[in-house]
Amino acid sequence: MKPKHANEVQMQPISQLVLASSSPRRKELVASLGLSLPVYILPSDADESVPEDWTPGHIVEQLSLRKARATAAILSERQEESSSIVVGADTIVVVDGDVLGKPKDRNDAFGMLKRLQGRSHEVYTGVACLPTGNGQAVVKHRMTKVYMKPLGDERILKYIATGESDDKAGAYGIQGYGAANVDRIEGCYFNVVGLPISLLSDMLLEFGIDVFES
Ligand SMILES: Cc1cn([C@H]2C[C@H](O)[C@@H](COP(=O)(O)OP(=O)(O)OP(=O)(O)O)O2)c(=O)[nH]c1=O
Numbered sequence: 001m002k003p004k005h006a007n008e009v010q011m012q013p014i015s016q017l018v019l020a021s022s023s024p025r026r027k028e029l030v031a032s033l034g035l036s037l038p039v040y041i042l043p044s045d046a047d048e049s050v051p052e053d054w055t056p057g058h059i060v061e062q063l064s065l066r067k068a069r070a071t072a073a074i075l076s077e078r079q080e081e082s083s084s085i086v087v088g089a090d091t092i093v094v095v096d097g098d099v100l101g102k103p104k105d106r107n108d109a110f111g112m113l114k115r116l117q118g119r120s121h122e123v124y125t126g127v128a129c130l131p132t133g134n135g136q137a138v139v140k141h142r143m144t145k146v147y148m149k150p151l152g153d154e155r156i157l158k159y160i161a162t163g164e165s166d167d168k169a170g171a172y173g174i175q176g177y178g179a180a181n182v183d184r185i186e187g188c189y190f191n192v193v194g195l196p197i198s199l200l201s202d203m204l205l206e207f208g209i210d211v212f213e214s
Contacts, residue, residue: 013083014131014207018042020071020088025175029195030087033211035204044070048090048101056094060126061139063090068130068137075132085207088128091194093170095121100170109160109171116170117181118150123170123192129203138203142196144187146174151181 015037019030022043030039046066050059068088075084093100095115103109126141151159164178165171172178174185174192188196201211 014085014209015083016040016085017204017209018071018075018084018086020044020067020086023089023194025173025193026089026195029190029193029197030200033197033201035209035211036213037209042071042074044074046070046088056092056099056122056124057126057141057143059099060090060092060124060141061128062126064088064126064128064141065130065137065139068128072130072132082132084132085204085209086128086130086132087200088130089125089195091123091125091169091192093121093123095119102167102169103165103171106160106165109165110156112171113151113156113159113165114153116148116172117156118148120145120147121170122146125191125194125196127196127200127203129200129207131207135207138206140199140203142188142191142199144185144189144191146185146192147183148172149181149183155181 017035017037017039019026019039019041020043027041044067048063065088068086072086100112103112123144123146124141128137128139130137159177162177164173164176174182185192188198190197
């Protein structure tokens with residue numbers, strides 16, 4: 001049977017978007033869409049452990065869905081779930097097939113940046129749009145290739161001292177001081193920052209939410 005389009009299963013028009021994230025970058029990026037519907041932030045604690053044989057795309061899709069589901073469960077407990085779309089996202093850095101999440105500490109950040117400097121790596125971000133009620137989730141991901149400049153140990157240590165590495169996958173932020181360390185990228189810039197807004201706007205359209213409609 002042909003899968004149902006998201007609009008066919010959603011009974012009511014969506015009246016609010018709930019971002020299942022504690023990331024200030026994701027909050028800013030959603031705000032940048034200028035959506036006419038109200039946006040709320042409700043992070044949740046989703047389990048982020050995954051089997052070793054999952055591909056990067058599968059990891060970020062499943063984790064973004066877990067985050068969205070965990071937030072939807074909170075809404076449901078509070079009986080606040082009516083006609084919401086819950087958006088979850090997850091970002092990982094992949095180098096030679098190894099997945100780098102957020103560094104455990106600054107030593108870990110140093111090791112990550114030593115590995116990433118002077119070469120390319122991939123950044124994957126998954127996005128899940130989960131309608132509350134009976135609707136089906138739409139889950140997708142994007143990959144961006146990032147070429148980092150060669151960095152000496154001293155430069156890596158100076159960068160880590162800015163504090164920017166601490167809460168970011170791969171221990172860098174392309175939107176901050178980290179921009180100085182990136183030579184070029186192939187693909188969506190916002191995907192590296194943590195939320196590919198072009199992809200998200202397409203996904204929202206599947207639920208009748210048009211960024212150009214105010
Ligand atoms: C590579 C890179 C990552 N990041 C960030 C995006 C994500 O916030 C973070 C990856 O961690 P995530 O686990 O994807 O997200 P999070 O824990 O920050 O937020 P939440 O789960 O509550 O939504 O790394 C940047 O901000 N810039 C970059 O250049």
